Amino acid sequence: MKYRTIGTNPTTRREVSVLALGAMLFGSVTDEATSFALLDRYVEAGGNFIDTSDNYAFWADGGQGGQSEELLGRWRRSRGIGDEIVVATKLGARPLAPGTSYTDNPEGLSAKVIRESAERSRERLGLEKLDLLYAHIEDHTVPLQETVEAFAALVADGTAGLLGVSNHAVWRVERARAVAAAAGLPGYEVLQYAHTHLRPRTDVPDALFPDGSLGHAGPDLLGYLRAEPGLTLVAYSPLLRGAYTRPERLPADFDHPGTPARLAALSEVARETGATVNQVVLAWQIGGELPVLPLAGVSSVAQLEENLMAVDLELTPDQRARLDAAH
Numbered sequence: 001m002k003y004r005t006i007g008t009n010p011t012t013r014r015e016v017s018v019l020a021l022g023a024m025l026f027g028s029v030t031d032e033a034t035s036f037a038l039l040d041r042y043v044e045a046g047g048n049f050i051d052t053s054d055n056y057a058f059w060a061d062g063g064q065g066g067q068s069e070e071l072l073g074r075w076r077r078s079r080g081i082g083d084e085i086v087v088a089t090k091l092g093a094r095p096l097a098p099g100t101s102y103t104d105n106p107e108g109l110s111a112k113v114i115r116e117s118a119e120r121s122r123e124r125l126g127l128e129k130l131d132l133l134y135a136h137i138e139d140h141t142v143p144l145q146e147t148v149e150a151f152a153a154l155v156a157d158g159t160a161g162l163l164g165v166s167n168h169a170v171w172r173v174e175r176a177r178a179v180a181a182a183a184g185l186p187g188y189e190v191l192q193y194a195h196t197h198l199r200p201r202t203d204v205p206d207a208l209f210p211d212g213s214l215g216h217a218g219p220d221l222l223g224y225l226r227a228e229p230g231l232t233l234v235a236y237s238p239l240l241r242g243a244y245t246r247p248e249r250l251p252a253d254f255d256h257p258g259t260p261a262r263l264a265a266l267s268e269v270a271r272e273t274g275a276t277v278n279q280v281v282l283a284w285q286i287g288g289e290l291p292v293l294p295l296a297g298v299s300s301v302a303q304l305e306e307n308l309m310a311v312d313l314e315l316t317p318d319q320r321a322r323l324d325a326a327h
Contacts, residue, residue: 261327
């Protein structure tokens with residue numbers, strides 16, 4: 001396994017594995033025995049960066065979520081896991097009532113919600129401190145100052161360590177970070193957005209967020225990451241939910257003339273390296289110029305093993321240049 005430092009503050013920064021494990025469906029779609037086997041194998045291989053959210057997976061049973069955090073709590077207790085494993089969770093997108101969603105009835109990012117939701121997550125996960133806590137989706141009903149101060153208060157009292165943000169417009173991220181800096185408060189240091197080798201169209205609804213919210217890391221966010229070296233991008237859906245091996249799963253917003261060229265470049269590099277296309281995608285992210293950590297969800301040990309092998313796949317400068325140039 002390889003590792004990267006996330007965060008800049010000596011008291012909160014962490015060394016995490018360059019491949020993060022997504023636990024979104026653990027405890028719901030993925031049963032407990034399988035989830036435990038995946039977590040055990042990931043840790044055995046040196047992985048230490050696990051991602052969840054307080055609303056995972058509300059859509060599985062029409063509830064409010066929490067199944068993933070609860071399962072991770074049971075796994076941690078059963079294995080005697082301590083702070084050697086970095087658990088990241090999110091708040092802000094938990095439905096306030098069963099049968100609703102983050103699109104019509106989210107918990108939001110008020111100071112009260114941030115404090116209460118963080119406490120619920122700590123209890124479910126069995127953690128004294130949330131190693132990395134994200135603002136999951138935007139909340140335009142609450143002043144940024146209130147959200148920034150509420151997250152900073154969690155850091156001050158030891159409830160949270162690193163702070164992150166997901167699925168926000170880049171200008172909102174920068175404004176929140178500026179508010180925090182002006183007040184001498186900790187701000188967002190980890191960005192979580194969808195990112196993969198293929199590029200989505202921007203003139204059609206996002207398949208991940210058809211309501212119009214922002215999910216994909218576009219050129220503006222990648223430029224922001226390049227300009228702010230203290231930031232890290234955690235890239236979710238790096239393998240497009242299996243679409244690289246099952247083309248029928250390719251989301252509609254990736255249906256454009258640039259996709260075949262990038263797929264051809266991936267296939268060419270895969271043949272040259274003897275790796276799978278999925279492994280090339282992950283290796284391209286891990287070894288790139290920008291600090292990108294792929295966050296991959298799996299439902300079988302075989303899938304996890306394939307992903308783990310990507311960590312040691314070294315692409316040549318020529319191969320990387322061809323992958324970058326394809327369009």
